[in-house]
Amino acid sequence: MTTSQHSNSQTSKNQIRMGVWGTTGAGKTTYLMRLFHALANSDSWDVAVDDKTKTFITMHSEKMSKGYFPEPTRVRGKELDIYSYRLTYKGAGSRTKILFEFIDAPGEFYEEIGNAKGKVAETNQQSKDIVDYLLSCHGIIFLLDPTRENEDGKTYEVLLQDVFMEMQKRQAELNPDKEDKLEQYVAFAVTKADLKKIWEKGMNSFGLVKELLNINLSLGWFENYVWLDQNQLRLVRGNYPSAGKNHRCQFFSISAIGVYKDEHGNWESPISDTNESDGGILEQTDNPQANTTSVFGGIPNYHPARTKTEYRFRHDVRLVQFGVIEPLEWLIDGILTHPPSL
Template identity: 25%
Template sequence: MSAMSTEQAGARPGKNIAMWGAPGSGKTTMLAALGIALARRPDWLIASSDEASMEYLITMTNALSDGRAFPLASESLESYHWTLIGPEQQPRSWWRHRRGPGALRISLSLVDVPGGWYGDKNPPAPEAAKKLQDNLAQSEGIVFLFDPIREFEIGDAFEHLHGPLTKLASRILGGPGATADRLPHYISICITKFDEPQVLDTARQLGLLTTRPDDPHGFPVVRSEEARTLLEGLCSVSATGSADLMLNNLSKYFHKDRIKFFVTSSIGFHLNRDTGRFDQGNVRNMIPTTPSPSLGGAPPLVSEREFRIRGQVHPINVVEPLLWLGRRLSGDRTAP
């Protein structure tokens, strides 16, 4: 799990944002891709608030870009502190302040824990479980990662949502004196692994693909407004058929206007080096590192193999879910 706090730098503390997802859904990779995603943007930059966080950021960025290696999944609780520094923007509000005139800053406090802690099969120790629940309860924003490939192969997204969500709702909505009917959190629901052909093909079949006119590479995108449609389409091929329950629960427990969907990829699509363009017949940007146990037979599960990154990393919607949450939590209703 990763948690983020927003604050006006040098002023009052921000509010926590939790990251939530099944093992292998890409939480750690998403954080590792943050540095590259920001480096590819003209507006926002990232700075570390302490030495350990700086080292992690440098190591992860280099590993992803030069070493072409995916970060190892978290095995214990780790904290990092980064600051996103944005462009000048008016009018000023409580969570922004000037870096020079009009510069915006978002301080992130990240706590990374294994995704397995959300499930029933490998529950954390009682102390860690309490910390997990406290963190969710104290967060005002959540980044929820839905891995459609894992859901297609294993189908345990609901398992990793239902338990913690029920506990969270009991604590907030069922406590003494509680009157609210929905959880107060803002939630970015990220449909990850958009670079997988199965996900891309589903989006294509649903007619959801478009490209940004200013993108020189021509990478396909699914607009946030249509991301839920893709999620519904992907839920229909869940291995256990329970993915629709996950979507129903998310819709029931959170305010409709506090949910936003994103179609994301931490490593992005493969870029054809010869043309510098996206090649729709050759999109996968990762390569398995060891032979399949059954050559030429049924393809082994993606979730059970190790991969390396094949080419350049072009993250898709890695920064956007965090920025949207930050803006909404600041009370900025103009945020798209």
């Protein structure tokens, strides 16, 4: 994170709005909760919340502290609330302040993007649908679930195409003189990579996106919708190159819950699943980040309509998260350096 390059006078008023896109069961609420805890435990960040966000965190924290995952998101009113984390970056003598705004929307709202389900409550008493909200975001984190099956609905290729085409159409309606490429910075994050079948792939994150999600897409496909420099996708000494004016897309792998070491020193997934034998026991290593893809993820796919099993994770062991903050930091850095024209 190079936020220290931004002057305090500039960054004291930074308000960054983020979208977190994901299908049902992708782990959006889990990610947002674990992101809060990762930021709170970070040496680089301080985080504070308002009353509404405090209620959101408290509601889910009690259940997660006992090893249960959040319930699938439901809309409790006519509109979706906007939550916020007030972030202060503490690195290199800087006290950069950022207001990170987000919504927690049900996955089906994103799966049927053309129907424009859901309204988002804005402070100006107006409301937006999901697509307009995404267009108002400076950055979007796309959480991609590798355990999602095609029979669960549309393929990821179709889902991503739907949302990008609809956003392009509306962006052109708002400003016909703009480039067709979207202004937003985007981070594609493969979740649940602590599952054994994902860990053993040992490939970079874009490779995971292509193979595990069955997306028959080239990088050229992504370039059609977002600003992407293919030369900037490679890890350099374990780090991703910075985002910039002509490069606003990156691929990550994340572990929302984390992994732990057993008594033999092996890294294991803490997830309990009586219906799946695809465990997530990882090969022994002194450092799980030795696999430079940081391929760890979140939870097994949760289908409440198909099974009575309630997935749980161990909370009596020290869990090590991976890649939770990195997508956010990468997005923030690019947004502060070259703000998108919204």
